[in-house]
Amino acid sequence: MTIRFDDSLPALAEVIAQELGETALMQGVALRDGSGRLAFFADQPLAADRIERVADRLRQRLGAYARDDRVLAGCDDFGARRILADPNRMRVEVGEYRLSLLDRRMVGADWLTKPSERCAPPPRFVFASLKGGVGRSTAIAVTASDLASRGYRVLVVDLDLEAPGLGAMLLDEGTLPDFGSLDALVENGLSGLDDAFLADLIGPSALAQGRGRVDVMPAFGRRALAHPADVLAKIARAYTEDIVADGQPLSFRSQVVDLIDRFSDPDRYDVLLIDARAGLHESTAAAFLGLGAEVLLFGLDEPQTFQGFRALFAHLAHFIDPQESTPDWLARVTLVQGKATRADEEQDAFRERCRQMANETGLIRSDVAPSALRLPAEPFGDVPWDEDISDDTLFAGTDEIFGTTVYVRDDSNFRGFDPFARRDLLFEKNYSETFNSLLDLIRDSMASAREPEPGTAARTQS
Numbered sequence: 001m002t003i004r005f006d007d008s009l010p011a012l013a014e015v016i017a018q019e020l021g022e023t024a025l026m027q028g029v030a031l032r033d034g035s036g037r038l039a040f041f042a043d044q045p046l047a048a049d050r051i052e053r054v055a056d057r058l059r060q061r062l063g064a065y066a067r068d069d070r071v072l073a074g075c076d077d078f079g080a081r082r083i084l085a086d087p088n089r090m091r092v093e094v095g096e097y098r099l100s101l102l103d104r105r106m107v108g109a110d111w112l113t114k115p116s117e118r119c120a121p122p123p124r125f126v127f128a129s130l131k132g133g134v135g136r137s138t139a140i141a142v143t144a145s146d147l148a149s150r151g152y153r154v155l156v157v158d159l160d161l162e163a164p165g166l167g168a169m170l171l172d173e174g175t176l177p178d179f180g181s182l183d184a185l186v187e188n189g190l191s192g193l194d195d196a197f198l199a200d201l202i203g204p205s206a207l208a209q210g211r212g213r214v215d216v217m218p219a220f221g222r223r224a225l226a227h228p229a230d231v232l233a234k235i236a237r238a239y240t241e242d243i244v245a246d247g248q249p250l251s252f253r254s255q256v257v258d259l260i261d262r263f264s265d266p267d268r269y270d271v272l273l274i275d276a277r278a279g280l281h282e283s284t285a286a287a288f289l290g291l292g293a294e295v296l297l298f299g300l301d302e303p304q305t306f307q308g309f310r311a312l313f314a315h316l317a318h319f320i321d322p323q324e325s326t327p328d329w330l331a332r333v334t335l336v337q338g339k340a341t342r343a344d345e346e347q348d349a350f351r352e353r354c355r356q357m358a359n360e361t362g363l364i365r366s367d368v369a370p371s372a373l374r375l376p377a378e379p380f381g382d383v384p385w386d387e388d389i390s391d392d393t394l395f396a397g398t399d400e401i402f403g404t405t406v407y408v409r410d411d412s413n414f415r416g417f418d419p420f421a422r423r424d425l426l427f428e429k430n431y432s433e434t435f436n437s438l439l440d441l442i443r444d445s446m447a448s449a450r451e452p453e454p455g456t457a458a459r460t461q462s
Contacts, residue, residue: 008065013097039067046074110253110285115329119292128276129298130308134338148212158219167218177203179221189242256286317362340407351405406437
């Protein structure tokens with residue numbers, strides 16, 4: 001039988017558990033290299049004859065997925081302790097076994113770095129999805145306009161380098177800046193990002209209509225549009241690691257964090273709205289995990305959405321320690337059902353399917369009791385019923401485990417939305433019913449993050 005990628009780690013776990021014991025499997029580290037080949041480093045000394053015997057069995061079982069140099073090492077062997085102590089190893093479940101995996105990747109390594117702590121003010125909202133066509137860009141435009149109408153100073157950042165849309169949607173030819181986020185991620189490792197260059201990344205949008213302020217950092221600036229033949233060359237270099245002064249590589253995620261941090265001045269902006277690239281690409285990880293933001297994960301009630309969610313949830317579950325309390329970053333993930341119908345039962349079905357999937361992948365635990373209700377040990381019939389306990393209260397504990405689910409209604413008025421051609425749609429009475437579930441969450445989150453001093457949020461800059 002030919003071993004494939006999905007078979008390789010379970011096969012290694014089984015051999016090690018049988019030959020060295022399940023305790024040795026749990027305490028050691030499996031190393032998977034950039035091509036997918038595996039080796040195991042035991043957290044105990046191993047005699048040479050034992051290494052040879054078990055290594056032979058691993059090679060026979062793993063086939064092409066066994067490392068060429070060595071497939072098994074004890075803790076005293078060359079380089080083993082560095083592997084065993086590597087902080088990037090993840091705890092994973094492989095069938096009936098649990099082990100630590102150190103996954104060396106040529107691309108996608110930013111998905112292996114644990115989620116960042118909550119950012120300092122101003123708050124950040126990342127609009128993410130696993131496929132396009134879910135209404136993400138329209139939601140950003142409406143949110144920016146809504147917050148500006150309340151006097152907030154908003155910065156919108158387009159990090160979707162390969163399918164940008166916010167620049168064309170929110171800026172016109174006269175306000176488009178010379179550069180965009182694509183240029184920033186190319187230039188940061190070469191000529192650097194000085195104040196003059198940073199100023200040329202931002203263009204003011206008429207979306208604010210003279211109330212608050214909406215600034216936009218597009219993905220493509222004026223120069224990229226004037227030299228379209230260079231765009232693909234820039235994209236290829238934007239994703240590469242930079243080498244800093246001490247010779248250490250600076251990942252794409254670190255570069256994105258540095259760029260966003262440069263504009264995170266609460267004296268300049270009250271909130272940052274960030275559009276992440278659709279899908280599970282490296283650049284998605286930078287925005288999803290690296291910015292300490294509130295993450296709004298959009299999806300439609302369709303099979304493609306749930307296939308992507310399952311893969312994402314299963315990966316995020318690697319960052320969950322069942323022995324510790326629910327991490328803050330998980331509570332900051334909000335599921336947004338795009339193009340939702342007006343039927344409450346369909347919205348409930350979407351939410352329940354997402355929650356069930358999160359439970360099946362280990363992202364949340366079904367054994368966590370709701371915090372709002374404690375039932376005594378007596379038979380159910382002996383429990384005094386409290387009419388004041390609602391379903392929302394009963395399930396409050398599980399809601400806190402995995403953020404919230406909100407929706408954006410399906411509305412034909414916002415299909416192919418052009419905010420400058422249909423300015424009337426940015427009057428609150430015209431978008432309220434469609435977007436209020438999402439906007440209420442964002443407004444509440446901002447209010448809890450920082451209560452503006454009188455007049456602070458209403459300040460504008462020329």
